[in-house]
Amino acid sequence: MLKIKNLHATVEDKDILKGINLDVKPGEVHAIMGPNGSGKSTLASVVAGKDEFEITNGEVLLEGEDISELDPEERAHKGIFLSFQYPVEIPGVSVTNFIKTAINETRKSKGLKDMPAGEMLKLIKEKADMLEIDRKFLSRSLNEGFSGGEKKRNEIFQMAMMEPKLAILDETDSGLDIDALKIVANGVNKLKNDDNAVIVITHYQRLLDYIVPDYVHVLMDGKIVKSGSKELAYELEEKGYDWIKEELV
Amino acid sequence: MSLKDKLLSSYIAFEDYLEDDSPIHDLRSDAIKTFENQGFPTKKEEAWKYTSLNSILKEDYSLFPKKDNDIQLKDVKRYFLHEIDTYKIVFVDGIYNSFLSETTHDKADVCLLSSALSKDKYKPIVETYFNKVAKNNSLTSLNTAFAKEGAYISIPKHVELDKPIEIINFATGNETAILLQPRNLVVVGENAQVQIIERHQSLSDNAVLTNSVTEIFAEKRAHVDFYKIQNDRSSASLIDHTYANQERDSIVKVHTFSFGGKLTRNNLNFYQNGEHCDSVLNGITILEKKQHVDHNTLVHHISPNCESHQDYKGIFDDSSTGVFNGKVYVEKEAQKIDAFQKNNNILISDKATINAKPQLEIFADDVKCSHGCTIGQLDEDAMFYMRSRGIGQKEARALLMYAFANNVLEGVKIPELKRRVNKLIAQKIGVNLGFDL
Ligand SMILES: Nc1ncnc2c1ncn2[C@@H]1O[C@H](COP(=O)(O)OP(=O)(O)OP(=O)(O)O)[C@@H](O)[C@H]1O
Ligand SMILES: [Mg+2]
Numbered sequence: 001m002l003k004i005k006n007l008h009a010t011v012e013d014k015d016i017l018k019g020i021n022l023d024v025k026p027g028e029v030h031a032i033m034g035p036n037g038s039g040k041s042t043l044a045s046v047v048a049g050k051d052e053f054e055i056t057n058g059e060v061l062l063e064g065e066d067i068s069e070l071d072p073e074e075r076a077h078k079g080i081f082l083s084f085q086y087p088v089e090i091p092g093v094s095v096t097n098f099i100k101t102a103i104n105e106t107r108k109s110k111g112l113k114d115m116p117a118g119e120m121l122k123l124i125k126e127k128a129d130m131l132e133i134d135r136k137f138l139s140r141s142l143n144e145g146f147s148g149g150e151k152k153r154n155e156i157f158q159m160a161m162m163e164p165k166l167a168i169l170d171e172t173d174s175g176l177d178i179d180a181l182k183i184v185a186n187g188v189n190k191l192k193n194d195d196n197a198v199i200v201i202t203h204y205q206r207l208l209d210y211i212v213p214d215y216v217h218v219l220m221d222g223k224i225v226k227s228g229s230k231e232l233a234y235e236l237e238e239k240g241y242d243w244i245k246e247e248l249v
Numbered sequence: 250m251s252l253k254d255k256l257l258s259s260y261i262a263f264e265d266y267l268e269d270d271s272p273i274h275d276l277r278s279d280a281i282k283t284f285e286n287q288g289f290p291t292k293k294e295e296a297w298k299y300t301s302l303n304s305i306l307k308e309d310y311s312l313f314p315k316k317d318n319d320i321q322l323k324d325v326k327r328y329f330l331h332e333i334d335t336y337k338i339v340f341v342d343g344i345y346n347s348f349l350s351e352t353t354h355d356k357a358d359v360c361l362l363s364s365a366l367s368k369d370k371y372k373p374i375v376e377t378y379f380n381k382v383a384k385n386n387s388l389t390s391l392n393t394a395f396a397k398e399g400a401y402i403s404i405p406k407h408v409e410l411d412k413p414i415e416i417i418n419f420a421t422g423n424e425t426a427i428l429l430q431p432r433n434l435v436v437v438g439e440n441a442q443v444q445i446i447e448r449h450q451s452l453s454d455n456a457v458l459t460n461s462v463t464e465i466f467a468e469k470r471a472h473v474d475f476y477k478i479q480n481d482r483s484s485a486s487l488i489d490h491t492y493a494n495q496e497r498d499s500i501v502k503v504h505t506f507s508f509g510g511k512l513t514r515n516n517l518n519f520y521q522n523g524e525h526c527d528s529v530l531n532g533i534t535i536l537e538k539k540q541h542v543d544h545n546t547l548v549h550h551i552s553p554n555c556e557s558h559q560d561y562k563g564i565f566d567d568s569s570t571g572v573f574n575g576k577v578y579v580e581k582e583a584q585k586i587d588a589f590q591k592n593n594n595i596l597i598s599d600k601a602t603i604n605a606k607p608q609l610e611i612f613a614d615d616v617k618c619s620h621g622c623t624i625g626q627l628d629e630d631a632m633f634y635m636r637s638r639g640i641g642q643k644e645a646r647a648l649l650m651y652a653f654a655n656n657v658l659e660g661v662k663i664p665e666l667k668r669r670v671n672k673l674i675a676q677k678i679g680v681n682l683g684f685d686l
Contacts, residue, residue, distance in 0.1 A: 071642070073645075091652055092652030106639040
């Protein structure tokens with residue numbers, strides 16, 4: 001599904017990613033953990049196509065195709081979805097209108113007509129119900145004045161609507177209360193199947209109790225320095241990152 | 250002959266042709282003297298520093314067009330708010346067109362300034378209000394000197410007019426260049442309400458210069474909503490003066506949508522003469538190519554406990570230029586004023602420019618005045634967010650621009666008009682989003 005080979009990326013001449021290798025196969029869940037500022041969100045943004053970051057070396061392959069030259073919208077059309085660590089507020093555009101536009105633009109890229117209004121409404125209702133989102137919420141301006149948790153839940157709502165092949169969830173758990181965490185994780189699990197894949201970026205092992213990873217990777221200073229099974233997450237929760245640093249020297 | 254000389258010599262002929270018992274005869278002769286002394290404003294004047302009239306004054310404008318400039322409804326229907334029933338006062342090349350108009354004398358007078366100026370029964374109102382709030386600057390004086398036609402709207406007290414009024418000034422292009430000087434008088438009585446939509450529309454690529462003056466008098470508790478749609482062709486220029494005189498508890502709102510035209514100058518002057526007045530001045534400006542729009546506003550707080558809200562949004566592409574010069578003047582007696590002014594701009598092209606100059610002159614000590622001015626590009630993080638959801642760059646830009654202008658549209662109280670303006674914005678930005686915001 002997603003293959004990242006020796007990826008180096010810079011912003012304003014500063015090296016952030018320093019040789020990342022990652023192989024995510026269909027049906028898998030990968031977790032990426034790591035200290036603040038280690039480059040997790042940068043990796044997510046680079047995969048999603050943020051042009052602020054410059055890829056100086058390596059490649060990003062989606063189903064075998066190099067996507068590193070594609071625009072963010074083209075990557076989205078190919079099935080990449082990034083749930084933002086800090087979702088952006090767009091005053092004046094309602095959640096519903098935004099997601100309608102996103103879906104129809106994606107359909108257009110595939111030569112499909114707009115989704116019929118009735119079908120769209122049904123889909124919106126279904127996904128909103130699944131994530132226990134109040135319908136009134138959907139007519140509010142996107143992310144404007146949303147609480148931290150509401151923003152995250154809304155990201156997963158959009159993911160559920162778009163049904164991506166590869167979803168990258170960047171700290172979706174931060175800001176969610178315990179009940180919301182379960183609802184959101186449950187939503188993600190329902191969308192999960194053998195043909196798609198999820199990368200979860202998180203600081204806390206708790207999310208991984210609900211969204212169970214096949215692999216856990218530790219990202220430090222722009223490199224994946226350790227990979228393991230979900231037990232690695234418990235170890236990190238308990239011991240922090242110092243022992244890995246020590247291992248490295 | 251310069252345009253000024255041409256105007257001065259035409260005035261003599263014009264005066265001969267008018268009856269001398271006109272109630273505004275003396276005003277006219279004073280006004281032409283003012284214009285003669287001051288001439289057209291130049292960039293040397295502070296208020297005109299960023300707007301030069303030179304290029305538009307070079308044309309050889311006809312001052313008194315031919316009378317038979319008929320146009321067909323089907324050709325101009327789209328300029329009307331035809332989805333709903335409205336009163337209409339329509340001028341074609343400055344001359345009243347009764348066929349396209351729909352006036353009334355039932356509960357209120359929605360008719361012509363020319364008849365108000367000539368009929369005895371309107372004399373008291375004309376004498377009380379005409380030219381009483383307009384200032385004697387050169388261009389307003391020029392308009393006053395030649396004032397002859399325009400809309401006359403008089404709403405008696407307690408009347409809430411049943412439908413909006415459209416004032417439309419068409420220019421046919423039958424003359425190679427034409428100067429139009431409409432003069433509107435709007436008197437809204439105590440506790441009365443009215444909604445007015447004004448539009449200047451050229452129908453050809455011949456040059457048009459409009460020097461328009463509108464006086465609005467809002468009596469106690471009156472409520473006036475005034476919408477200006479400026480979406481003219483790139484051969485048409487507009488200098489628009491709007492003077493609003495407010496008595497206590499009145500609300501006057503002027504919304505200006507500037508999307509078209511070559512050069513547009515909006516002078517908005519508000520005077521609050523009683524307590525608890527509210528003045529609202531909103532604008533959305535979306536320009537491209539070499540278009541130029543200059544918003545020059547003044548809110549004069551004379552009485553205490555009043556409010557004013559100014560919110561101007563601008564989006565500038567190509568080498569378009571914008572000016573926002575917003576002045577708030579608070580007299581010593583005008584305590585407990587809440588004056589709010591905001592001017593936000595987005596420059597899409599690095600050749601576009603905006604000159605923004607807020608001016609606060611406050612002589613009272615217990616007031617709340619805020620002003621904010623921003624000039625920026627479209628938010629890159631928001632762009633990436635939308636694009637990462639599959640929304641193409643062009644649509645994402647459009648969505649952001651909509652979102653940017655949106656809160657100003659919220660003040661539009663006529664749903665059909667709101668939809669229309671929405672559509673104009675979509676056209677202007679070059680996309681169709683398939684939904685209204
Ligand atoms: N636009 C930018 N300009 C300069 N530095 C940047 C920019 N974006 C990211 N960085 C830097 O890159 C490094 C990695 O940031 P990133 O956001 O990827 O960290 P992270 O691992 O997601 O951290 P956190 O756990 O706090 O979310 C940080 O040092 C950050 O300051
Ligand atoms: Mg991060």
